[in-house]
Amino acid sequence: MTHPRLGFIGIGLMGDPMTRRLLGAGFDVTVWNRSADKTAGVAEAGARVAGSLGELVDEADVILLCLANTAVVEAVVFGEDGVAARARPGQRLVDLSSSDPAATRDFAARLEAACGVPWVDAPVSGGVAGAEAGELAIMCGGAEQDVEAVRPLLEPLAARLTRMGPVGSGQVTKVCNQMIVGCQAAVIAEMVALAEASGVDATRLTEALAGGFADSRPFRILAPRMATRDFAAPPWHLRTLLKDLDMAVAQSGRVTSATPMSALAAQLMRAQAARGRGEADPAILVEAYRPDDAD
Secondary structure (H helix, E strand, C coil): CCCEEEEEEEECCCCCHHHHHHHCCCCEEEEEEHHHHHHHHHHCCCCCCCCCCCHHHHHCEEEEECCCCCCHHHHHHHHHCCCHHHHEEEEEEECCCCCCCHHHHHHHHHHHHHCCEEECCCCCCCCCHHHCCEEEEEEEECCCCCCCCCHHHHHHHEEEEEECCCCCCHHHHHHHHHHHHHHHHHHHHHHHHHHHHHCCCCHHHHHHHHCCCCHHHHHHHHHHHHHHCCCCCCCCHHHHHHHHHHHHHHHHHHCCCHHHHHHHHHHHHHHHHHHHHHCCCCHHHHHHHCCCCCC
């Protein structure tokens, strides 16, 4: 079977390992990134680096995006000489970014009208470790035939791929995922600080609570980093989680569904971002509760 030619746009924390997984599965992958220096590693692994965004679009059968936020997705797709300007019927676009659901539906309609290319939103969960291991959870929105058409090329990335409904449904599902993660991060910070203030060794919390109802993957990742003040080399960023919680609150306004816990978690994170901690690990939230947090 002949693999489709892939064009991967966005070689960052997640895009790099996902590109490597696709190369390892035998796909022909051309990459492009706004910061060209970030493509060096995947080029060594076998990816071809396009000289321009337009060149990538011309060569690809399926265009994959893994970008920072909704605004960047719009700029790459609809900006000057962007995807919409060069795409053609027969191609498909798969957006692996975490983007606003309403904007995603608008983008899909605009792209279809401009060049007849269908859109599949396919945000992921599992972090860099999941991307490296090919064990991401991918939640898709799009027409059934389009999701099924791209399923084989997403399989090297995923432990599970679920079609959630029409375009935008994947992004709504990712927002739901991040509501749980964000609220957990906020309460884990409170819990670690309370344990410390009460004279309990917070570094042993994950051991003590393993297997109980409080155990979870965010707990196992965040609690040790909080307890040991290990904020270096963050595998994810507070600003990213804040962005997703803001999208949850915005979506709640559109459908009149209350999200008070997510809104509070977002404000706690915004307070840290306002102190210059947006690039830090979300584990930095614990510092808001420590009496020696003086900076």
